Amino acid sequence: MKVKVISRSTEEFTRERSQDLQRVFRNFDPSLRSQEKAVEYVRALNAAKLDKIFARPFIGAMDGHIDAVSCMAKNPNHLKGIFSGSMDGDIRLWDLATRRTVCQFPGHQGAVRGLTASTDGRVLVSCGTDSTVRLWNVPIPTLMEFESDDSLGDGSKPLAVYVWKNAFWGVDHQWEGDLFATAGAQVDIWNHNRSQPVNSFEWGHDTVISVRFNPGEPNILATSGSDRSITIYDLRLSSPARKIIMRTKTNSIAWNPMEPMNFTAANEDTNCYSYDARKLNEAKCVHQDHVSAVMDIDYSPTGREFVTGSYDRTVRIFSYNGGHSREIYHTKRMQRVFSVKFSCDASYVISGSDDTNLRLWKAKASEQLGVLLPRERKKHEYLEAVKNRYKHLPEVKRIVRHRHLPKAIYKAASLRRIMTDAERKKYERRKAHSAPGSMLKEPLRKRRIIKEVE
Template sequence: MKVKVISRSTDEFTRERSQDLQKVFRNYDPNLRTQEKAVEYTRALNAAKLEKIFARPFVGALEGHIDAVSCMAKNPNHLKGIFSGSMDGDVRLWDLANRKTVCQSLWVPSLRLWNVPDYRNKSPNDSAAMVPAAVYVWKHAFWGVDHQWGGNLFATVGAQVDIWDHERSEPVNTYKWGNDTVISVRFNPGEPDMLATSSSDRSIILYDLRMSSPARKLIMKTRCNSLSWNPMEPMNFTAANEDTNCYSYDARKLDEAKCVHGDHVSAVMDIDYSPTGREFVTGSYDRTVRIFNYNGDHSKEIYHTKRMQRVFCVKYSCDGTYVISGSDDTNLRLWKAKASEQLGVLLPRERRKQEYLDAVKDRYKHLPEVKRIVRHRHLPKPIYKAAALRRTMIEAERRKDQRRRAHSAPGSMPLVPFRKRRIIREEE
């Protein structure tokens, strides 16, 4: 006689790495779970609220400078190190993990090359003066400098664009297009021979080191203070403009901006991309730091404090976890790139839960209540009023343009997209 029995192994209904937690078996048949969407919507709503409750972006301040911090630089080979320079000529190397100065030096009117000291095994209280490995002197003043990614060349800007080699005492190449001062320069991380500059004549110029002359020139209606290349898309870059907006361009098609990033209420002073290429951070004269998606019209995060003054420089950390800002109040501030992110080690179960909550919020982000909570930001009163005034001015200009077009002869006033309005012309 045959007898049929049910046989189960203990491993089938016991969770991994634990002998006391039982697996939960669920039947995902939609007929048995009629309230599935309602439950997920409630979870998305609660997750959006909890994200606001636990949003604590400010980590700490790096104190040491005695004048406004005007520039910063980072080395991709050193995750926790960052350089900063103040307007009194003080250059410092910071250890972000300990928030201490590793070494410092006084800047003089010349170009200097330093070897980065090994500070990983140094005590946080040990600081030494940096000794330059080489000094370069030239006949023009320097307004900006940037080093090639993975090469021995670096570029300086001022009255002209000079390309230098570590082993040479004079520039190996010189470019000039116009008579105005060049104020910023950035090498392309994906194409080592490509670089872009912004000038005081409101132009953005692209250079190719393999050519003897500049490649292309774009003239806008207002000046660009800084620009940054997307590390994951070498053909795209974003420029921080004086008209409170940032403009993303494709280097192959400069007659129209790919995206216009708004929300600032004063001139944007600096910009830097995340190592992932999905976000970038901006610092503005309106005393705020904002984080944008690479294709987003509006900012997704805004950071500010009561004591922070005009922000002159911003940088992403090399791992994309933190944002560093330098402002007019002599401080460097360290922020979390994700305001509500939990710092420290997460258990696999905690990480899976957070990924699920993020997916649920993304699924229901179009619904009014979730959208309102996710988009809400607390703003200082001056910035709130300035933003409201700016929206009123933009709306009045739009209505005026519509009325002019309605009362003009057909075809006499063609509709120009906003992405093209700020461009005067393109030269080659």
């Protein structure tokens, strides 16, 4: 005799983490869902509006410095630690989770202009206008927990102090290796165990103001100088490799960690320019939106976005291939932003400004903090996909792009727009009254470059 039994488990018919909510089964057959596009469009519209309602990017300020924050550095081996240096020579290690100072490194007599951590995260390298390079021992993360402000750590004496002939304006460590480079009157390459530079590079006699090692090729580095140049060096060669001269000065450079052949330059003319190091005769992309000089730039670890800080007192987040920013952060008290960093998990942005504060922001303004349930995560992913599907439609596009700007920046942006339109109209009129082919217009990607030097 055969007995057939229907066997059904409770998990198949109830939602996760609940014993009483029944799971809903849906049939996604297009013939049964004639209003599918209309429903999804409304959901995309509502999702865009909800993003605006829940946009709270500012998390908190880290107060402790008594002068402007001039530079910052991340610890590659510790997620919630960040170093900051100020114009009065004070260097601090911050704990982002508690937003308090963990350790101080006293010693510099002038402004700290450059900070970088070694590959293993155990050595901090700092340099400044007092013509010294100092190596510090970084506290072990497990010892960085503290209960009260009375237990602040002190970096005491540096591991080594290298005194040199001229002031330093920047420093960067190899992604893999024991070398670090300093920018000043020339580019000097140092070893941790040597008190003199192991190599020096010079192309012209102007000051080098920033230096960055390539994340993919440890022997390649890029620098920017006060003579409006961007230069690429190879440590294996005795002379510099490539150089371009732009119309305005470049304040900082950042390599894309996922595409190490590309880098982006933060320029004095309010724009950022993305280049392919193999083809420097034109920029790959021009990133516009700031209304004053861009002072610092840093790429997200994912390589899809970068953050910029500007003299116009705002922080903007750009897509690596987008001409305009997707986000702008500002507060009433924040002054000129001199340094910005993406956190090592790409979830947060840290900015250091002229008002002595470091500020912590969310990389996605409306992102929900804390642990998400599986259903919550699926819901967020679905709404993001729906928004992306209908982002080209006018109403969704208008809501997603809208940002409230400070009055000064709004007026400056309007003025720049008027000037750009007037310049374009003038060119079109001159072209209309000139012989055909006599006036050739170069795109902005090429127009900002004066010449390329091999």
